[in-house]
Amino acid sequence: MSDHAVLLEEVTRTYGKGGTEVAALRQVSVAFPRGTFTAVMGPSGSGKSTLLQCSSGLDRPDSGAVRIAGQDVTRLREKELAVLRRDQVGVIFQAFNLVPSLTAWQNVILPSRLARRRPDPSRVRELLHRVGLEGRERHRPAQLSGGQQQRVAIARALLGRPEVLFADEPTGALDRSTGHEVLALLREAVDAFGQTVVMVTHDPQAAARADSVLFLTDGQIVDVLDRPSADQIGMRLGGRR
Numbered sequence: 001m002s003d004h005a006v007l008l009e010e011v012t013r014t015y016g017k018g019g020t021e022v023a024a025l026r027q028v029s030v031a032f033p034r035g036t037f038t039a040v041m042g043p044s045g046s047g048k049s050t051l052l053q054c055s056s057g058l059d060r061p062d063s064g065a066v067r068i069a070g071q072d073v074t075r076l077r078e079k080e081l082a083v084l085r086r087d088q089v090g091v092i093f094q095a096f097n098l099v100p101s102l103t104a105w106q107n108v109i110l111p112s113r114l115a116r117r118r119p120d121p122s123r124v125r126e127l128l129h130r131v132g133l134e135g136r137e138r139h140r141p142a143q144l145s146g147g148q149q150q151r152v153a154i155a156r157a158l159l160g161r162p163e164v165l166f167a168d169e170p171t172g173a174l175d176r177s178t179g180h181e182v183l184a185l186l187r188e189a190v191d192a193f194g195q196t197v198v199m200v201t202h203d204p205q206a207a208a209r210a211d212s213v214l215f216l217t218d219g220q221i222v223d224v225l226d227r228p229s230a231d232q233i234g235m236r237l238g239g240r241r
């Protein structure tokens with residue numbers, strides 16, 4: 001088995017055709033080692049979301065290879081890709097994406113139910129406990145704070161023990177202290193449980209929790225900082241947010 005949860009080799013993704021063609025990713029090669037936390041930063045339009053979508057198998061590159069848990073997703077058929085994504089990829093979003101009519105517990109187990117699996121109740125309980133939601137299992141999203149909703153989404157993403165967890169601006173809708181708690185949870189998933197996390201963020205404070213920070217510009221990785229401070233990240237961004 002490779003040490004990399006996800007490996008991109010010369011990935012190019014172009015949108016549009018002719019005069020309106022935009023190269024969102026240009027020959028990007030990057031490895032996300034197992035058990036590490038990577039932040040992805042860069043100006044608006046630099047290709048961060050495209051990188052996340054190609055790395056998670058949601059989008060197919062025009063050329064290059066994307067390996068998740070050693071399997072090249074660009075060579076899989078739709079059904080095989082759906083299974084790989086279901087079993088190996090967890091995703092959380094800025095907007096939480098919970099089902100409003102379901103309780104916290106029901107939201108966490110929904111993907112397993114859709115996959116016709118019966119999740120072990122003791123594992124669901126343990127996960128909800130780990131993300132600090134003990135006693136809130138029967139609450140619906142509207143009865144939970146934003147930070148609590150994001151914790152439900154994290155528990156949902158981790159339930160299937162995915163190879164990698166992708167987070168797209170996970171703290172973007174949260175106040176600073178709630179955001180810190182969510183980041184601490186992602187950090188713990190990496191440190192205590194060996195989870196691999198890849199997170200897109202505009203926030204240098206959030207990125208400073210990662211092991212390494214990738215900087216994208218015009219569809220290319222132009223810099224990588226290991227364990228940078230928020231100040232170093234801010235300086236690298238040139239004061240831009």
Ligand SMILES: Nc1ncnc2c1ncn2[C@@H]1O[C@H](COP(=O)(O)OP(=O)(O)OP(=O)(O)O)[C@@H](O)[C@H]1O
Nearest residue numbers: 015016022024042043044045046047048049050051
């Ligand atoms: N579906 C699409 N059709 C056409 N162009 C697209 C599409 N998705 C992205 N692009 C273009 O590709 C480039 C990269 O977009 P992407 O969303 O990956 O950037 P980003 O860094 O995530 O930006 P932001 O920080 O604003 O979310 C941009 O120029 C964007 O306009």
